[in-house]
Amino acid sequence: MSAYGGYAKTSYGAQGGDDGGGFTMGGTQQGSQGGGSKFADDSLRPVTIKQLIESEESYPGGPLAIDGVPVTQVTLIGQVREIKEQTTNVTYRVDDGTGIVDVKKWIDAERSDGGANTTFQLDTYVRVFGRLTAFNGKKHVGAHFIRAIEDFNEVNYHLLDATYVHLYLTKGAPGAGGGGGGGDAGGDGMFVDGSNGAHSAAPSRLNLCKPNAKRVFKFMQGASDNDGCGAAAIAQGTGMSVTEVIQAADDLLGQGLIYTTLDDETWAVLDY
Amino acid sequence: MEATATPRVTASYLSSYIGRNVIVVGKVIQLRGEEATLDADGSINAHLNRDAHLSAGNGVQIIGKVNPDLSIKVLTSLDLGTGVDYNLANTVVEIAHQQRPMFFYE
Numbered sequence: 001m002s003a004y005g006g007y008a009k010t011s012y013g014a015q016g017g018d019d020g021g022g023f024t025m026g027g028t029q030q031g032s033q034g035g036g037s038k039f040a041d042d043s044l045r046p047v048t049i050k051q052l053i054e055s056e057e058s059y060p061g062g063p064l065a066i067d068g069v070p071v072t073q074v075t076l077i078g079q080v081r082e083i084k085e086q087t088t089n090v091t092y093r094v095d096d097g098t099g100i101v102d103v104k105k106w107i108d109a110e111r112s113d114g115g116a117n118t119t120f121q122l123d124t125y126v127r128v129f130g131r132l133t134a135f136n137g138k139k140h141v142g143a144h145f146i147r148a149i150e151d152f153n154e155v156n157y158h159l160l161d162a163t164y165v166h167l168y169l170t171k172g173a174p175g176a177g178g179g180g181g182g183g184d185a186g187g188d189g190m191f192v193d194g195s196n197g198a199h200s201a202a203p204s205r206l207n208l209c210k211p212n213a214k215r216v217f218k219f220m221q222g223a224s225d226n227d228g229c230g231a232a233a234i235a236q237g238t239g240m241s242v243t244e245v246i247q248a249a250d251d252l253l254g255q256g257l258i259y260t261t262l263d264d265e266t267w268a269v270l271d272y
Numbered sequence: 273m274e275a276t277a278t279p280r281v282t283a284s285y286l287s288s289y290i291g292r293n294v295i296v297v298g299k300v301i302q303l304r305g306e307e308a309t310l311d312a313d314g315s316i317n318a319h320l321n322r323d324a325h326l327s328a329g330n331g332v333q334i335i336g337k338v339n340p341d342l343s344i345k346v347l348t349s350l351d352l353g354t355g356v357d358y359n360l361a362n363t364v365v366e367i368a369h370q371q372r373p374m375f376f377y378e
Contacts, residue, residue: 050376079350099277152297160364163374
């Protein structure tokens with residue numbers, strides 16, 4: 001047994017030794033990602049190039065992480081600005097408007113057609129699937145596959161996709177309301193916008209607010225009287241803390257969806 | 273690896289980007305020799321370069337520098353054909369300005 005114990009110490013002790021079981025990365029794991037970190041590592045994440053440039057090791061020597069979540073497999077879009085053909089690989093400089101990154105496609109010597117895969121014209125939009133790697137402190141993407149984009153709208157779809165994943169990881173799933181209390185939040189489906197016929201009065205700007213703000217707004221729509229709703233009453237009605245309510249109200253005030261009435265912590269829905 | 277952003281903008285954001293390079297996705301409304309009028313959630317005048325091949329009615333992506341009079345001096349342009357969803361493109365601009373840390377260097 002003592003030999004086993006010593007083994008456990010050397011291999012896990014260096015990581016900071018959480019005894020939560022399993023091998024967890026970084027420490028800033030999102031709740032829903034708790035399971036196998038191997039799986040989280042290898043999921044394919046849509047990103048903007050700026051996110052790649054600003055990705056950082058979650059601990060010294062650890063994997064690169066964006067929003068505190070380790071990433072290796074990424075997909076990105078961009079225009080090819082420069083092509084450098086080398087003996088072992090072709091390096092493309094890809095620009096998506098948020099930054100420029102080198103994408104290396106290794107030439108497959110085994111292939112009989114000389115491995116001279118299709119190269120791309122300069123300035124065409126491409127989609128890249130690959131693995132984010134840091135080499136000598138310089139990051140690049142090792143491409144598994146690159147293809148030209150035929151429908152330009154795919155570029156915009158991708159940017160929204162990347163934003164969605166970023167928001168999902170930093171703010172939680174839409175309509176989930178930050179956990180606690182709101183388990184069964186009525187007709188709140190996965191897709192908040194567009195499909196909520198029952199709440200059709202909700203203005204589109206609400207979709208830009210955080211989940212908590214959406215809950216507060218819906219509560220206020222249901223319960224408005226002339227003097228507006230107080231923070232305490234909203235907290236009670238939604239099962240959120242007063243601090244959360246005040247943050248949510250700030251968000252709604254910023255979007256011009258509500259206004260203060262009796263004092264700074266009483267608001268009413270702005271109808272026009 | 274370069275940290276230089278070319279922000280995606282529509283007509284209403286131009287005044288915040290004078291002297292900088294931007295990306296505009298819009299529809300070609302009119303071509304007058306070396307000048308073009310685009311619609312990107314509002315109209316934009318573009319001064320074209322020699323190798324710009326625009327066609328009226330098509331979508332186009334231009335990258336260029338914003339002049340003080342809010343026209344754009346085009347550096348490169350890319351014809352996008354007719355299947356461009358302009359609402360989508362304008363929404364992406366709005367979202368990018370909402371989620372600045374993902375798109376812009378401050």
